[in-house]
Amino acid sequence: MQKSYNLFKDKYGSKGDIEFTQSYNKKDLSKPSHDVIELDLSNIKSNRIRIEDALKQQEKKQNVQSKKRILSDDYVGSHDIAIKHSLAIKVGRPSLTVPELCPCCLRKIDEPLNWNFEPEDIGFLGVGYPQFYTFLKYQIYIVFAIIISSSSFNILSNALLGCDCLPDDMIDEYDPEAAEVCQLSWSTYFSMANKRNLPQIMSLQQVLNFFTIFTIIILLFKARIKFYLLTQNVSTLFCPSAYTIFIQNIPNDLEGLQGKSIERYTADVIQQVFGVQPISVNVCWNLKEIQEIESEKDKQIFQLQQIIDNLPENELYKVRQLREEIQKLKEEKFQQGFLIKKRLSLNLTEENLIKYFTGKVFVVFSRVEERDLVIQKFAEINQSENKLFLGDYYDNSVDPPALYKNNEQKQNKGVKITKAVPPNEIIWENTQYSHSFVQKRKIIFWFVSVLCMLVCYSSIGGMLQLQRMFQTSKLGLLHNGLWVQSFAILVSLVVYVLNTILRYLLSYFNQKTYFTLRTDASTNMAGKLAIAYFLNSGIMSFIIDVIVPRFTKENGIQAARVAIYRTGGLIYNMQYIFVMNAIIIPLMQLIDVSRIFQLYYQWQTDKKLKDYARSNFTQKQLNDIYSDPASDLVYDYALIISQMYFMAFYSPLIPMGSATTLFTLVLFYLIHKFKLAKHRSLLNNVGSELCVEMTEMLELIVPIYCFSNLIFEHMLSQDNITSTFAIIGVVIGILNAVLPMDKLKDMVLDNSMNEFYIKKPLYQEIKDKFETDYDIENPVTKDTYVAFVQDSNRNQNVYDKKLIQNDKKAFKNFGHIQNEL
Template sequence: MNIQQLQGQQPQISQHSQTSQQMNSPNQYNLDSIPGDWKLAIIHQSAHKVGVAGKQICQCCGYHICEFQLKLSVDKEDLSFLGSGYPLYFTFIKNCIFLLCLHLMAAGQFNIISNYQGQDCLPKKRVKDETDQQCVRDIVTIFSLANRRKDQELQALQDILTLSSTFLMMAFLIYFRKNQKKLDVFCDLQELTPSDYTVMAYNINQPDKLKQYFEMDLFKLSRKINVKKINLAYDLSKINELNQIKLNILNKKKSSFLNQEYFDERELEDINNQIEIQKKNCDFTGLAFVSFKYERMKSDIIQIAKRQYLAPIINIFTGLNFNEGRMLDYYGHPIYVEVAPEPTDINWNVIYIWANHSIYRRIIGAIINIIVNIILSIVVYFSILKQVQVLGELSKNYNENDTFNEHYIKVHLYSLGYSMITVFINSFLLDELTRAIVSFQAYPTFSQVSLAIASKLSFMMFLNSVFMQCLIALESGNVYYAGGLAYNMTYFFISNAVIPPIIQMLDIPTILKSIKQYYYKKYGVLTQQELNELLEFPEHKIEASYAEVLKTMNVTFFVGPLVPLGYIFSIIGLILFYWAEKYQLLRSKTVKHTPSFQLSSRMTDSLQLIPIIHVFSSSAFKYFIQKNLSLISVIGLIIALIYHFIPNNRLVSLIWDFGEHDEYEKYCDSIFPFNYDRENPITQRKALRRWLRRQHRFEERKEKKMKSGEDYATLKQKEREIKLQLELFQ
């Protein structure tokens, strides 16, 4: 029986096997069992699907089994159960498409039409010798700036339209931030999560006094504070070493199973005992997650703490993401507090590194990133230079034995091939390099990891795709001749509009997993833990998708003034990419980590560079082609620079009042699909066992509170919707 047949039996499994598992103790679910049970692994797979959760629970992870999948037409607000990160992500792509359409209507369409009506490029029939380096009128140059490079009157009008479009983009980006914040508030009110009630405190030297400090000593009993739960973060380095030893023992056990040899179970029991002993003796990292009874109490803690001013400034100019927590006096010792990330957003395996060595790793990682960028720039520079040399040799070898059209096709095929190679390099090689650098920097949350990867990757893609090509083109003087910048970028836009969506739909990670599943089903053996992980859908990498969108936006607005058809290709490409992303997320991906609002906000910060990029590139191409720079272009560049340094988040808060949106409900662990103690590797096992028992009692209470055909959860949802309408739309 293959994996597809097993998946087809999932409803029966849910009815029979899952029911029996619900009644069993979590201790009976052995993740080290060999061979693993494929039926249990499929149940685990269903618990990690993106869809509407049912009542049944996977005993392995405590997640609810997916009852049914969502339609592709689902509204972004209905994805709020994934946190605000994914609704904001799809809104981000939509707004990028709208931004391109806005500029296309304001200035781009005038570019395309006026370029088409120009006469500065010669028809092929009038070009006798390719070595003359004439601008040949074809499908590329006829819509490019080169075809009207001598028309000064139209250029003056184009400068005015460019400036007007820049103002429209600035206004839209402010409006986008307003909708972004509004959507985040909406999602926050729709879904209760542990972070709504929790602060992350670090630099703690006396963890045993935390409860007393927050409840009694901080406010001197002037305010009532009730701490519901405290979860401490520990150094996992020794645990990881023991887990590696355990993995070797399990591999030995699998080999014994395949060879039908005896295996001494005491060896595995000994290492498990060592791990449990080590969990009780792990070093405290100085970091804790403190949850309160009401969200208002968390807000009071954050407000009373002293704000830092130096760290945010350093982060703005360096991107190193130093700690920005607010300071409290903890019995004469400074500690720092900030709103806690979601439990699934925390990188528990490196948080102990972040707590002790983050500054050094962050700086060293930044230096490595600079070195990699320099090396990459040199490689790209010489590869493009080689392209120019080959094109020059093609022109020299052009003789009467080759017709002009044959020579012309060779040049264009070479440019097209180079552009496709560039897109493939951006999609694979740069991604791996960037992930390696960010992994070394040891960010404490996956949102920060995603932010660092997206920022670095989008910059490296932009550097590789455009900047170096423009530099070579300006040096060689080949902007609009055959095989020049205009051709390379046109083919890049075409490739970039088609290849990324195709790569997304091909879904190579899923194909590779299917091959591995087939192999292990037929020939291999895995532990239950390994089998569960094998059957999980590949994780959706939101950071790579953000980087792809940012790269497209930066390249389009940088080269758009020269090749305005790029706006149209990028709009088509982003639309295809949007639906490919949505399909993959809802059908063949899993979301293990909850992206935060800060990720989308920082990506929007990156969009603030668009006005600068567009005005600068418009001025640069105009000066290079026409040897002229207007006063309007200079004014536009100055305004764009000033706009970039305006704190738009602060501006949006001043213009629109979003008010306070603290949750009215009490902290209730039973309604949270995840929590800090259930995600913390040290406390996970016991916390999951307690939560499963509590969840069973919670479901029984809900059934007793059925009212008028509606269950308790439905009534609570209606209460939240009414509350949301009162707070947001009145």
């Protein structure tokens, strides 16, 4: 079956419906088949009955399907469709056979994925997931290298050679100065404080730490190369973005469209300027009105559903009327949204053009080379002469497709043409917001985030102050360890709660920033969250316990030193945070709270569905309930980076923290793989940009590690000596953070690797392999496109029906021949 689907001139007919033609390269259906059919005469009657029954069933099924198109907000929803939808969005491996499609979203239902996969084996999920697991593996390698190169010696030398922390029998716990003594415990026994008065061992430790810096830098550089190779190996040709450009800042006050739609107009501009004919144009529209209609519809439907749920048994007869009201409301709101979408699909008036057009379009070409040619030619245009989409840009012999109002006063220097991002990478509802608007909101929410961090600082400071006051009042009980352990655990739990609250707050701020691309939203969220986690977990306690006394008390250096190793001091609290992270993080991953809630909602829904009188779910609601929790790498990246920052800062002081971090990351890696393969949905692909940005952030562990070496050696050693190796290490760490390591990676790699398209098929040849495309993801064209595909499938059923009719005619003809004989 061949389809002709014109997305420009014939995309929308005069009534706003898609017109398409299909031609079947099979036998002529208008004539009965006269092929010789050999049948047992005794079976002719039974065969006729069988064919007629099959035809009746087919006609009945066709009539039902022709009256209903399955959309995501259908009411009442179907449980079977919800199950198919959950399988369609579930993480899986592409099927080797022809996959089944979800009726409501047209996603393919994939085969189950084995959890024991290697990162290179899941390229079909997009490059983001192989990069994430490779990123996590390299963090494990880095922590393991730190343990081998420096932390192991640090642990052994602290435990076997150190003698600066005193056991309980050598301390008078009622002596007021006892609080300033380093008490020997399992926390201080393996810490640097236990060997602070051994200058030779401390110097040797700094030498090992110095060489560890180079080990970290080498592993980070290898990780960059690995990420690059993954990007090349996971072919982007299996995404529509490989054939697509993204045009921004097209003027929305165009005149002289000459009766053309924006799609047709954009295609004409591209063809005249660059000499390339696009095959599809998808426009980003202002969806504010549609969103308001959807929001109002959902709110009213929810209110009616609540009425049904609360009806007493003797009033269940009202359910039918309420369902009819819900269906009427849904159809009414659907018509309102449809009229707006229809208005956008047809030729726009000047007023509607200014109101709805965002100036952003996606243009799809048949070949990758055509896309690259357009981008290359646009890059060669002098930006001072950039008059794309202005009438005077074109040759005088050609009528300009459109004119820009006030063309003499304004120059269109803002038009940009870049490579497109994948269709499910776009937050279509936010394409209406300008870049300057998003930047302003970023600044506003940055200040709000700083205020939130100040609140966290005050909370942690209050807990530490309470800890010191309580220990002072219970001085005689200090050295039994009960109060110390209790407060240290309490501090670590408070930090965990604050981090959880921050996660939801920053997520809300990030959502209200209205990013257009999910990658921008993800990198912004992951970066802020990682830094917030690190500040809460490690830096704030360090500032309160060490930095503030260092610069506020008379004998500041001694006060800071005591604050590090005293009972209930920095070492104790940070050691318990290491331990609690090793317990809580894998445990929460294993428990999977979001899935537990999802299973509970499914159980509640199953009970309601059995009671048909109260079954009142829309298809969208059922889809959400029966789908697995969505996979989101943003929080995972933030958690990993914050753990690496925390480990890098405190591993010189508490080397056992490296071992607990290694344990945490290994368990996290295994559990995360299992959850992804078995209990996660994949709603959006993850681009390589997120991993690149997180790698840039991870480079900061080198200067963090170097500064912590310098600080803790200076604080704890005799006469506050600072070794030359520690100072050189800080310089190296700063250089590593400043130098463009990504460009250095490009210099090392062979430039010939940049061209990785071995085979460049046509868009039409490969489009069936795409999980989605711009027409499916764009809310304006989604319902129309889904209806188009469903109509295509029904036409295939019509074709099968005609085959049965022809076979029926063949039986009748054969019967006439027998009668004549």
